[in-house]
Amino acid sequence: xxxxxxxxxxxxxxxxxxxxxxxxxxxxxxxxxxxxxxxxxxxxxxxxxxxxxxxxxxxxxxxxxxxxxxxxxxxxxxxxxxxxxxxxxxxxxxxxxxxxxxxxxxxxxxxxxxxxxxxxxxxxxxxxxxxxxxxxxxxxxxxxxxxxxxxxxxxxxxxxxxxxxxxxxxxxxxxxxxxxxxxxxxxxxxxxxxxxxxxxxxxxxxxxxxxxxxxxxxxxxxxxxxxxxxxxxxxxxxxxxxxxxxxxxxxxxxxxxxxxxxxxxxxxxxxxxxxxxxxxxxxxxxxxxxxxxxxxxxxxxxxxxxxxxxxxxxxxxxxxxxxxxxxxxxxxxxxxxxxxxxxxxxxxxxxxxxxxxxxxxxxxxxxxxxxxxxxxxxxxxxxxxxxxxxxxxxxxxxxxxxxxxxxxxxxxxxxxxxxxxxxxxxxxxxxxxxxxxxxxxxxxxxxxxxxxxxxxxxxxxxxxxxxxxxxxxxxxxxxxxxxxxxxxxxx
Amino acid sequence: xxxxxxxxxxxxxxxxxxxxxxxxxxxxxxxxxxxxxxxxxxxxxxxxxxxxxxxxxxxxxxxxxxxxxxxxxxxxxxxxxxxxxxxxxxxxxxxxxxxxxxxxxxxxxxxxxxxxxxxxxxxxxxxxxxxxxxxxxxxxxxxxxxxxxxxxxxxxxxxxxxxxxxxxxxxxxxxxxxxxxxxxxxxxxxxxxxxxxxxxxxxxxxxxxxxxxxxxxxxxxxxxxxxxxxxxxxxxxxxxxxxxxxxxxxxxxxxxxxxxxxxxxxxxxxxxxxxxxxxxxxxxxxxxxxxxxxxxxxxxxxxxxxxxxxxxxxxxxxxxxxxxxxxxxxxxxxxxxxxxxxxxxxxxxxxxxxxxxxxxxxxxxxxxxxxxxxxxxxxxxxxxxxxxxxxxxxxxxxxxxxxxxxxxxxxxxxxxxxxxxxxxxxxxxxxxxxxxxxxxxxxxxxxxxxxxxxxxxxxxxxxxxxxxxxxxxxxxxxxxxxxxxxxxxxxx
Numbered sequence: 001x002x003x004x005x006x007x008x009x010x011x012x013x014x015x016x017x018x019x020x021x022x023x024x025x026x027x028x029x030x031x032x033x034x035x036x037x038x039x040x041x042x043x044x045x046x047x048x049x050x051x052x053x054x055x056x057x058x059x060x061x062x063x064x065x066x067x068x069x070x071x072x073x074x075x076x077x078x079x080x081x082x083x084x085x086x087x088x089x090x091x092x093x094x095x096x097x098x099x100x101x102x103x104x105x106x107x108x109x110x111x112x113x114x115x116x117x118x119x120x121x122x123x124x125x126x127x128x129x130x131x132x133x134x135x136x137x138x139x140x141x142x143x144x145x146x147x148x149x150x151x152x153x154x155x156x157x158x159x160x161x162x163x164x165x166x167x168x169x170x171x172x173x174x175x176x177x178x179x180x181x182x183x184x185x186x187x188x189x190x191x192x193x194x195x196x197x198x199x200x201x202x203x204x205x206x207x208x209x210x211x212x213x214x215x216x217x218x219x220x221x222x223x224x225x226x227x228x229x230x231x232x233x234x235x236x237x238x239x240x241x242x243x244x245x246x247x248x249x250x251x252x253x254x255x256x257x258x259x260x261x262x263x264x265x266x267x268x269x270x271x272x273x274x275x276x277x278x279x280x281x282x283x284x285x286x287x288x289x290x291x292x293x294x295x296x297x298x299x300x301x302x303x304x305x306x307x308x309x310x311x312x313x314x315x316x317x318x319x320x321x322x323x324x325x326x327x328x329x330x331x332x333x334x335x336x337x338x339x340x341x342x343x344x345x346x347x348x349x350x351x352x353x354x355x356x357x358x359x360x361x362x363x364x365x366x367x368x369x370x371x372x373x374x375x376x377x378x379x380x381x382x383x384x385x386x387x388x389x390x391x392x393x394x395x396x397x398x399x400x401x402x403x404x405x406x407x408x409x410x411x412x413x414x415x416x417x418x419x420x421x422x423x424x425x426x427x428x429x430x431x432x433x434x435x436x437x438x439x440x441x442x443x444x445x446x447x448x449x450x451x452x453x454x455x456x457x458x459x460x461x462x463x464x465x466x467x468x469x470x471x472x473x474x475x476x477x478x479x480x481x482x483x484x485x486x487x488x489x490x491x
Numbered sequence: 492x493x494x495x496x497x498x499x500x501x502x503x504x505x506x507x508x509x510x511x512x513x514x515x516x517x518x519x520x521x522x523x524x525x526x527x528x529x530x531x532x533x534x535x536x537x538x539x540x541x542x543x544x545x546x547x548x549x550x551x552x553x554x555x556x557x558x559x560x561x562x563x564x565x566x567x568x569x570x571x572x573x574x575x576x577x578x579x580x581x582x583x584x585x586x587x588x589x590x591x592x593x594x595x596x597x598x599x600x601x602x603x604x605x606x607x608x609x610x611x612x613x614x615x616x617x618x619x620x621x622x623x624x625x626x627x628x629x630x631x632x633x634x635x636x637x638x639x640x641x642x643x644x645x646x647x648x649x650x651x652x653x654x655x656x657x658x659x660x661x662x663x664x665x666x667x668x669x670x671x672x673x674x675x676x677x678x679x680x681x682x683x684x685x686x687x688x689x690x691x692x693x694x695x696x697x698x699x700x701x702x703x704x705x706x707x708x709x710x711x712x713x714x715x716x717x718x719x720x721x722x723x724x725x726x727x728x729x730x731x732x733x734x735x736x737x738x739x740x741x742x743x744x745x746x747x748x749x750x751x752x753x754x755x756x757x758x759x760x761x762x763x764x765x766x767x768x769x770x771x772x773x774x775x776x777x778x779x780x781x782x783x784x785x786x787x788x789x790x791x792x793x794x795x796x797x798x799x800x801x802x803x804x805x806x807x808x809x810x811x812x813x814x815x816x817x818x819x820x821x822x823x824x825x826x827x828x829x830x831x832x833x834x835x836x837x838x839x840x841x842x843x844x845x846x847x848x849x850x851x852x853x854x855x856x857x858x859x860x861x862x863x864x865x866x867x868x869x870x871x872x873x874x875x876x877x878x879x880x881x882x883x884x885x886x887x888x889x890x891x892x893x894x895x896x897x898x899x900x901x902x903x904x905x906x907x908x909x910x911x912x913x914x915x916x917x918x919x920x921x922x923x924x925x926x927x928x929x930x931x932x933x934x935x936x937x938x939x940x941x942x943x944x945x946x947x948x949x950x951x952x953x954x955x956x957x958x959x960x961x962x963x964x965x966x967x968x969x970x971x972x973x974x975x976x977x978x979x980x981x982x983x
Contacts, residue, residue: 364590372508379626385619394615398663413656420652421645424629431590432633432641466558469551 004055007071010047010079011126017043018119025112033111034094040119041090048083051076067194068133074325077475078129078261081336085254086122088340090115091453092246095347100155100244114154118250121147128258134183134193134219137262141179141226144255145172151250152243164242171225171235179222185215199269209273216270217279223266226259228313230286237294240306245350248302249343252309256316257332264320264328271323280321285411288314292415295422301346302355304422305339308381311419318412319396322403327395329475334388334464338380341457345374348446363430367444371430373454378423380461383416388464493544493560493610496527496570497620500577500603504596514584517595521578521602528574532970535567540973542612542679550615556676561612564970565817569609569744572824575956576736577602580729582949583832585839587635594635597627598729605737609744614662614676617748621709621741622655628738631730632722637838643725650718654708658745661701665753668694678748682977685753692756699757702750703765710742711795712802713771720791728835731787735794736828740820743801747817751805752978758808765806766905772799774908777915781922786834786844789923793870793916794827803909804885807902812888813975815881818967822869822877822960829866829953833859836946837927840939846923851932856941860928862950867920869957872913877960884968886910 021036056071097111124143131137149172153165187193189212190201201207224232240248270276291311298304312335319328346355348370353359364371380389393416400408446454464471503520507513536543542561550556562570580598587594600623607620625648633644665681666674668691673684690698704715711719719739723731750758776796783789801823804816836859837852838844853860869876886909892902942950960967 364593375626384625385622390619390622394659394663397660398667401660401663402667409660413653413660416656417649417653420648424626424648427626427629428633428641428644431593431630433589467550469549469553472551472553 004057005050005053006060007054007056007076007079007130008065008069010051010054011123011130013047013050014044014083014119014123014126017047018116018123021116021119022113025116033115034097036112037090037094037097037115040115041087044083044087044090044119044122048080048087051080051083068136069127069130070132071130073475074261074329075130077329078257079126081257081332082122082125082129082254085250085257085336085340086118088344088453088457089118089246089250089254091449092249092340092344092347093118093244095344095351095447095450096244096246099351110154114151114244117147117151121151121250121254125254125258129261131262132195132265134186134195134198137266138176138179138183141262142176144258145176148172148247148251148255151247152239154244154247158242160242161244162242164239167235168239168243175222175225175232177222178218178225182215182218182220182222185211185218189215195265195269199272202269202272213273213275216266216273216276219266220263220270220276220279220283223259223263224283227256227263227316228310229283229317230290230310230314233287233290233310233313236310237303237306240309241300241302241355245302245343245347245355248305249340252305252343253336253339256309256313257336260316260320260328260332264323264325267320267323271321277321280317281405281408284314284317284321284408286314287311287317288411288415290314292418292422296418298422299357300355301350301357301360301426304357304426305342305346308419308422309339311415312381314415315393315396315412318400318405318408322396322399322405324395324399326472326475327392327399330395330468330471331392333471334380334392334461337388337457337461337464338377341373341454341461342377342381344450344454344457345370345377348444348450352444357426357429360426360429367446369451370444370446370454373458374430375427376458376461378426380465382420382423386462386465388461388468390465391468492527492531493562494546496524496531496574497560497603497607497610499524499527500599500606504599504603507592507596507599513592513595514581517581517599518578520599521574521581524602524606525574525578528570531562531567532571535562535564535970537564537969537973540977545612554615554676555674556615557613558616559613559677560610561678562610563974564972565744565747565974566609567970568817568821568967569740570606572740572821573602573605573609573737575952576732576824576828579828579832579949579953580732580736583732583835583946584727584729585836590634593630594727597631598733600624600627601631601730601733601738605733605741608741612678614666614678614681614749617678617745618655618659618662621738624734624738625651625655628722628726628730628734632726635727635730636725637727638725639721640725643721647718647722650708650715654705654715656705657701657708658705661698661705662749664694664701665690665698665749668698681749682752690754692760695754695757696760697757699750699754699761702746702754703761706742706745706750707768708742710739710798710802712798713768713776713795716772716776716795716798719795720788723791723794723831724785724787728831728838731791731831731835732828735791735831736824739794739798740824743798743805743816743820746805747813747975751808751813755808758806762806762808763901765802766901769799769802769806770905770908772796772802773912774915777912777919781915781919783919784846786837786846786849786923786927789919790827790830790834793830793919794823796912796916797823797827797870799912800882800885800909803889803905804881807885807888807892808979809888809892810972810975810979811884812892813978814968814971815884815886815888817971817975818881818960818964819878819885821967822881822957825953825957826866826869826876826878829862829950829957830870832950832953833863833866836942841936846926848933849927849936850930851928852936852939853928854932855936855939856928858942858947858950862942862954863928864924865954865957867924869961871917871920875958875961877957877964880961880964882913 127140155161228236295307380387383389383393545561547559604623611617629648708715780792801816804812872879872882890906
């Protein structure tokens with residue numbers, strides 16, 4: 001029997017790993033930079049395995065740390081989620097490295113940083129999903145944001161990447177400001193920063209609800225930037241398009257998932273405040289409508305996936321405002337699989353022809369395997385049965401109907417139909433007789449590691465679409481505490 | 492056995508995609524399925540009510556979702572139809588220009604989706620299997636279609652998506668409208684809960700309307716029909732056979748399986764609306780069909796029109812009407828598949844289906860003319876063919892509904908108008924027959940070849956089934972009526 005590991009060791013391990021790689025990279029200039037990526041992958045895999053031996057015994061969780069840190073089921077589950085995402089992103093980065101090298105010498109020599117920064121981001125994300133104190137939420141969020149600022153603008157001689165970096169930097173700064181300002185209001189009203197004690201203070205009824213609502217709105221706005229909810233989505237398309245593709249994938253999956261975990265944690269006290277529920281319904285409505293409609297005319301796949309990530313944020317918001325942690329978690333897992341799958345294919349294909357949908361023309365002829373993988377990813381994103389994406393939508397619609405949110409359901413149906421149109425546009429490009437048959441006939445190379453990864457993701461997408469029980473079981477302990485504690489608003 | 496029936500086409504499709512010989516594998520899988528379906532038909536216990544050959548595997552214990560299969564008479568008939576038409580569709584597939592493997596795999600996926608939906612006794616998989624056919628249909632029309640295939644492919648996909656998500660909402664509402672203890676995805680438990688009047692009447696009305704619209708879009712109920720003729724005209728013939736013959740019947744099967752027994756109050760409340768809409772199918776679409784100038788469009792519209800009769804049988808809400816509807820689903824599936832098959836062969840030989848370009852083809856293709864005639868007469872409802880037997884049951888059922896002396900009831904008006912629909916369908920079928928196979932033949936068609944022996948077998952298979960049910964409808968009625976009768980004894 002292996003002794004249980006204290007859960008906070010996981011983050012420390014990841015941090016140490018990241019810093020060690022960064023230091024070694026600085027001095028060992030002769031090593032092939034890809035080695036660092038492999039070391040990172042192996043290290044994270046070990047941490048992932050270790051996460052299954054973490055102690056969850058509440059008796060051991062005493063001391064000042066546990067005032068702002070939690071290791072409940074939700075936190076542990078999403079720590080694994082972030083670790084897996086980072087591993088996949090590192091694999092993608094290896095595939096993407098030739099494109100970075102092609103850019104300029106300077107970027108190429110810094111590839112070691114490119115491979116080590118995701119580790120630091122990952123540590124930040126793992127802290128974020130465990131955070132139950134506003135101050136700690138803010139600090140973890142900053143650790144994530146700052147490493148993302150560097151990653152997004154990594155190809156710094158490229159004007160588009162630079163524009164993306166600046167946009168992300170400025171809007172990230174603004175959102176952090178919103179968040180901090182909101183936190184000060186909440187602190188001013190309740191005198192607390194710990195979520196549990198804030199909840200208790202709200203429930204006590206002895207608070208200025210107007211001031212508290214103002215603070216809550218500001219915090220939701222700050223988090224809205226992270227999860228790309230309308231009207232805080234303006235940065236998404238440009239940043240998604242400009243950032244290196246693996247970073248885009250990282251941003252759209254890992255950062256969004258952590259944002260939603262924080263959101264569902266802070267909403268538990270906030271939904272007790274007046275008008276908050278209505279505000280969130282409005283936010284969800286705007287997000288699904290805007291994301292889906294704006295995705296319709298896109299011709300660049302990265303931009304399209306950017307808008308689709310806004311759309312998915314909308315569906316996730318529906319789950320969050322129903323306080324259905326299980327539905328949200330399952331949707332995020334499905335979202336992880338299908339988004340990373342589509343980005344993995346995109347990275348391999350785009351090395352030849354770029355990010356436009358037209359570069360997928362006739363892919364079914366050139367590389368049937370990748371075309372099939374993309375069909376599965378698109379089917380899952382659109383929400384077809386027998387893929388994980390369908391169960392995600394199914395649970396969310398079921399939760400919304402249970403709560404009698406019929407407006408959301410109706411808008412949901414219409415927007416899902418829009419989704420079919422733009423996702424199937426990619427399928428059409430791959431299979432329908434090509435408009436430009438002369439397009440690159442040279443076959444596409446796939447590295448064995450990527451091929452294995454893609455196969456694994458296809459199997460899990462379909463597997464979870466038929467048999468969702470493993471995820472449902474994994475998230476059950478805490479879904480009780482999150483989902484069933486719907487609290488009544490203060491009048 | 493049912494599990495085999497569902498998994499066989501999927502396995503064959505995967506094998507084909509990996510590298511097995513496409514046509515051979517597909518045909519073997521389809522014939523195996525037909526044999527299994529016939530074996531089920533023979534083994535089926537005609538005296539028992541309830542589902543037989545049940546197999547079940549838990550998928551989500553939290554939600555009570557099971558990967559469960561089982562058949563009663565109604566679903567058995569659907570399975571028979573699906574496997575018959577699948578064999579014919581695959582057999583009738585001619586030269587495929589590119590992506591041969593993908594073509595056969597798509598056909599098999601559509602077949603698997605239909606078979607899975609008919610064999611499921613779990614609400615979730617009943618729905619999920621139907622969706623399996625969505626992307627294959629999109630690809631079949633988009634890659635190998637003719638005419639304005641891009642437009643048709645988008646239209647059918649978007650229409651069916653909206654329809655099936657409306658349906659999904661209806662099904663979730665249906666699930667949640669049961670009291671928490673009785674909630675289940677299992678058809679058997681839903682039926683027994685509904686027999687105990689578990690759903691309040693107002694809830695039934697809302698759910699029935701959602702199911703009617705959702706299924707209605709899938710069945711091309713007037714006024715949600717406009718995807719159907721266009722898609723069937725553009726689709727390659729085997730795809731049109733499978734889609735119009737089998738997959739579209741999913742909606743009708745769903746109404747018979749769920750809406751009629753579980754929501755009797757809802758059905759009663761919306762009867763008038765349904766009757767008016769189905770008259771739109773029979774009369775309005777019937778007249779539109781007469782105006783068509785191309786064989787494929789004509790067949791597409793005619794398949795929309797005939798849905799009206801099946802709706803009439805379902806709306807009549809009595810055992811004889813519903814039995815007739817179930818039989819007509821079977822008969823219509825066979826006859827429309829036969830007609831699309833001939834149309835596809837004609838198109839393959841001549842490259843056109845415009846009535847103005849064709850004519851006198853019976854001189855060079857006598858066998859094609861013969862089987863087209865069989866299909867056309869079956870569709871009109873000539874005695875001796877399966878469609879007649881079922882339509883007569885529907886008319887009796889509908890006329891008897893709400894029988895009141897001295898007053899002409901809505902249903903009787905509808906029945907009389909529907910009888911005129913038969914005249915309409917005679918007009919367009921005979922006109923199409925004359926324009927294609929009779930009259931003077933343009934010189935350029937003189938060298939066309941008739942069906943070879945290979946193509947006569949599947950055609951003979953479909954005709955044999957049509958004639959057999961036409962002369963001995965009791966064989967089919969016997970297996971359906973125990974299932975249908977439980978609906979109406981339970982709710983009284």
